[in-house]
Amino acid sequence: MRMGILLLCLVISMQALIGTVAVGCRPPAMYVFGSSILDVGNNNYLRGAAVGTANSPYNGVDFPGSIPTGRFSNGYNIADYVAKNMGFACSPPPYLSLAHSSSGPLVQTALTSGINYASGGAGILDSTNAGSTIPLSKEVKYFGATKAKMVAAAGANTVNPVISRSIFLIGMGNNDLYVFAASERARNRSDAEQRRDAAALYASLISNYSAAVTELYSLGARKFAVINVWMLGCVPGERVLSPTGACSDILNQVVAGFNKSLGSLLVDLAARLPGLVYSLGDSFGFTEDVLANPGASGYTDVASTCCGGGRLGAEAWCTRNSTLCVNRDQHVFWDRIHPSQRTAFLIARALYDGPPKYTTPINFMQLASQVSDTYDCELGLL
Numbered sequence: 001m002r003m004g005i006l007l008l009c010l011v012i013s014m015q016a017l018i019g020t021v022a023v024g025c026r027p028p029a030m031y032v033f034g035s036s037i038l039d040v041g042n043n044n045y046l047r048g049a050a051v052g053t054a055n056s057p058y059n060g061v062d063f064p065g066s067i068p069t070g071r072f073s074n075g076y077n078i079a080d081y082v083a084k085n086m087g088f089a090c091s092p093p094p095y096l097s098l099a100h101s102s103s104g105p106l107v108q109t110a111l112t113s114g115i116n117y118a119s120g121g122a123g124i125l126d127s128t129n130a131g132s133t134i135p136l137s138k139e140v141k142y143f144g145a146t147k148a149k150m151v152a153a154a155g156a157n158t159v160n161p162v163i164s165r166s167i168f169l170i171g172m173g174n175n176d177l178y179v180f181a182a183s184e185r186a187r188n189r190s191d192a193e194q195r196r197d198a199a200a201l202y203a204s205l206i207s208n209y210s211a212a213v214t215e216l217y218s219l220g221a222r223k224f225a226v227i228n229v230w231m232l233g234c235v236p237g238e239r240v241l242s243p244t245g246a247c248s249d250i251l252n253q254v255v256a257g258f259n260k261s262l263g264s265l266l267v268d269l270a271a272r273l274p275g276l277v278y279s280l281g282d283s284f285g286f287t288e289d290v291l292a293n294p295g296a297s298g299y300t301d302v303a304s305t306c307c308g309g310g311r312l313g314a315e316a317w318c319t320r321n322s323t324l325c326v327n328r329d330q331h332v333f334w335d336r337i338h339p340s341q342r343t344a345f346l347i348a349r350a351l352y353d354g355p356p357k358y359t360t361p362i363n364f365m366q367l368a369s370q371v372s373d374t375y376d377c378e379l380g381l382l
Contacts, residue, residue, distance in 0.1 A: 026087025027223070027368055028162040029114035033139045033212070034171035036120030036338060037227075038079040038091070041070030042134060043120045045096035050132035052120045057320040058307045062328060062341055070094065072120060074306065074334050075341035079116060081348030082169055082225065086368045092116050095142050107153045110146050111162055117142050123176040124208045136172050140212050147219055163220035164275075167368060170213075171227035171283075173258055176205055178232065178337075181251050185241075191250045198254040202261045210265055214273070222275050225364050226266060227351065228259040230283040230339075234291055236305045236314035237336035245303055245312060247291075259284055263360070279367040281351035282358045290332065290346070297346060299332055306331040306340055 032038050036052065044055045053070065054060075060068035062075035071077045076084075079091035092114035098106040109115060119134035126135045134142070150159045180201055184194045213224065232238060232255050233248035242248070263280055270276050294302045305313035306325040313323060318335040325331060334340040339347065350358045353365040 027165060027167045029110065029112065029166040030083055030086060030088060030092055030169055031110075031114045031143060031166060031221075032079050032091060032116040032118050032169045033136060033143075033216075034079070034118035034169070034227075035122045035175050036072045036118075037174065038077060038116065038118035038169070038171050039070065039072065039094070039120045039122075040077065040079060040091045040116050040118070041094040042096045042116070042118060044070040045094070046119070046132070046134070048132055050129075052132070054120070054318075058318055058322060058324050061324070072335065072338040073341050073344060074328050076344060077341070078171065078227070078339070078344045078348050079118065079169065081345050082352070082364065085348055085352040085364065086167060088113060095146070099142070103149045103153065106146065107150050110150055111154065111159070114166065115143070115146055118171070121175055122172065123179070124172050124205045124212075125176055128176045128179050133175075136208065136212050140215050143216065144219055160220050164222045166221075167223050167225050168216055168221045169225045169227070172209070173205060173229045173262070174232055174337075176201075177229060177251070177255055177258060181232075181238075181248070181254065194250055194254065195257075198257055202258055205258060206261050206265050209262065210269065213265075213269055217269075217273050217276060222277060223367055223370065224266075224276065224278040225281065225351075225367055226262070226278055227281045227283050227347075228262055229255045230287045230347075231255065231291065232337075234287070234302075235337045236303065236308070236312045236333050239303055240310075240312045240314040240336075255284060277362075277367065277370060279351070279362050279364050280360050281347075281364065282360075283347050283351070286347055286350050286354075286358050287332075287343075290343075294332070298330060298342075300327065300330040301325075302332045304331070305333050305335050307335050 043051055043053050054072040055068050055070050057068055063069055083091045093109060095115050095117045098109060117139035121129040121133035122135055124136050126137055231252055233251035238248045238251060239245045266278050266280055270278060290297050291302050303312060306328050307318035307322045308314055309316035309322050314336045328340055329342040331340050332343050351364050353363055
């Protein structure tokens, strides 16, 4: 089943590539690093009772064939839609689906479409959900191992231009902040104390984030599409903690503080690392606007899950025994903490070529166009 899903995307990707050559060029590949928002099945290959997975119904109910793929979604996720906007059929396949086979499929896939290293539950910090996920530092190490195999098979003169022109999509930090919020609640910290504690946390998060981007840069990455953390305080899993179902304002403030630090980090890295170009996508700002005026985006439910159980559908994870909504496109949230397929679509579209306020200093389309120039087309470096 897993190999069938992989082949489905690879076949469609090749068809999309053939069509793309006729009308223009796309980036050579896309490499994805992040958490469950971007995971397309890596956690399916992890072992342990604490590993979060989405490899059973009703997850995937709207994916082609209604297949649960390991995506924490009713269908495609943000990684898929970013990839689709850039000319691919869907997200590149999960690293762990290829890592233990012969190096041939891994290398070929990495060169022609890319690899997804994202893992549900993963954090910027190694300590976040330790032992049950692939933290950012390890995801970067996996890319380093992938590159080594690519160079061994195809040579540095072939691999380095592919990597330098490819998109490196990163979306990380939500789980670190969830863990922080849970710890603060357990300690009964006041709002003021939480803000002070968060300020101390940012230093560690930004240091690790900087190390990851710098390491990817040293491996040849130059084009970074970065997604900040969305409004964690308004997901159903946080709302259900309030007697009134309200958003957690303090958690949203903590998230906003991290996002501000992330923006400053990218400005600094671009100034220090020659050739580094980035687009920072504001998923926080986008969801803030959607929640303020849901009807404008076609939503009728911004507080409860589409798949879950209990109050707001947020007291249980999505399983085959859950209550499943029928109007999935009208729900902002799929389960306790993840966006619905439609929300993923809208976020990716906004970051690709939406209103300028959702990206800085350029949008994802402009970032992609910088790697899809005439030189790429003439040499066939797709």
